[in-house]
Amino acid sequence: MTCDELNKIFNSFNGKKVLLVGDSMIDAYMWGSINRMSPEADVPVVDIEKHEVRLGGAANCALNIKGLGAEPILCSVLGKDLNGGRFQQLMKESNLSEIGLFFSDERKTTVKTRVISEGKHQLRIDEEDTKPLRIEDEFLQNVLEIMDSCEVLILQDYNKGVLTKKIINELISEANKRGIPIIVDPKKDNFLEYKNCDIFKPNLKEIKEGMEIDFNEKIDSELENVTFKLKKELNAKGILLTLSSDGICINSDEGFVHTQAYGGPVIDVSGAGDTVISVASLLLSESVSFEYISKISCLAGGIVCQKVGVVPIDKEELISEALQII
Template structure:
């Protein structure tokens, strides 16, 4: 991509509205110091110095989209509880719309508490219920999503699936079918339970372990050909692009006919939390922009790498990513 194409791409992000559907949570960080070992058990005692609550899961994708200049709408079900009220407060603080949020007395708002000392994770505690949406609440939520897709101009739909029960097979089928009728691209960050239910989506983004587990096959480590053979199984389900994140090896992307492999940039990795959310956020805007398969992978990979340099689940800013893209394409002789 040349400089004009890069700037046009980033300048147009503000024209896009993206519906993010999926499991949301509060990422709570408890920062402290380890000063001694407990006399009660061989575990460290943390002297707490600070607590911070952040939007997590699908809400972090929405946050990433907002930081990139786009207009996210989050569709999720949370508990009608104290943590749910905290979640809505965090949404409003970040100026994110709450029209797609449904509260239910039959669910608990997920909160993941990470205990951190000297930039090292010591412990994580999860409070959640993961039963699948059913009956009246499932239908209410699906109709709310359908109403958003029908009444608003949506440019992409992202399914952010954490296997917490919000995304059901029925929901997937109805939202994908409606999106296809309205010519809206659909992207998926999958987990195991619904892995094979996302027929006919535009872009499917598992990591290497998820694609192997989801298809129940062994993928030869380091072999793009073996990975492409696995991707073909998903292409046969009508999926246009398979986009696999490979950690330190970078990313792989394919359509039914060819693949491309993009190596990771050398970075000082502080924390990989939230990198996948950043990648799918960027990919959704690139896909809505109509750029080619390889450049979707390159730009998304750059964003995922940038966020790994920061501690915690942190969204990436548009201008930082723009600068990184210009530097990358300059280095490769294509930004001028």
């Protein structure tokens, strides 16, 4: 791939509509310093100096998509509560469309609060509701109406109840009828429900739990065998497996490729999967080869891992780095 070809691909992202369906949440941060131990228990006392709230889960994926120049349309269900209002305000501040959002008084808005000190996580506190969605039909109808104007579909499952089996099967079926490429970020509960997608993107923990299998991820032949088996099981075009510090491997009809992680220290892996799937989805929509999807997505994930907290990818930084490895 030449530099001109790469720039042309990134320019083609501009204005592309991406339908993003899945579990959204608020990522909250409490930043502080540790100077003493608690007299009440053998735990550190964190003196909080700063609070911050950001869009998380599928909404962080939407931020990544927007940062790459495309137009994300997020379809998700939040609680009709204080945090749901905060989520809506964050969407407005980020200039993200709210037409796909539903608010239910039967659910609470998921909030993940991270306490950070000395440059690392000290504690995470989760508030969430994981019951399956009860307004399936209404939500599904809205998503299908939005789908007609979109060029790629991302299903992002955090096991919080939005992606039920019915919704998964209907959306994949309808997207395939419309010729819309589908990329999936799965979790354990519905792992094998995503049949007939284009790219299926688990991480190591998810593939081992979802397939109920153990293997040595340090051996490429084992990675190739496991991803081939999963590809066949799901009738997917490609399995993109994220391997943390060992990079990404992809098994497709083009073959098996293992892309090693690109330099730089890993400071925080939070949100890296959102970045990988965002970049991969846009490359997929431009019919980029699976080899280059692996390379560029791996690079993008590595870039955000060098930053503290859940942060979206910077398009110009990604282009600059990609030009050096392509």
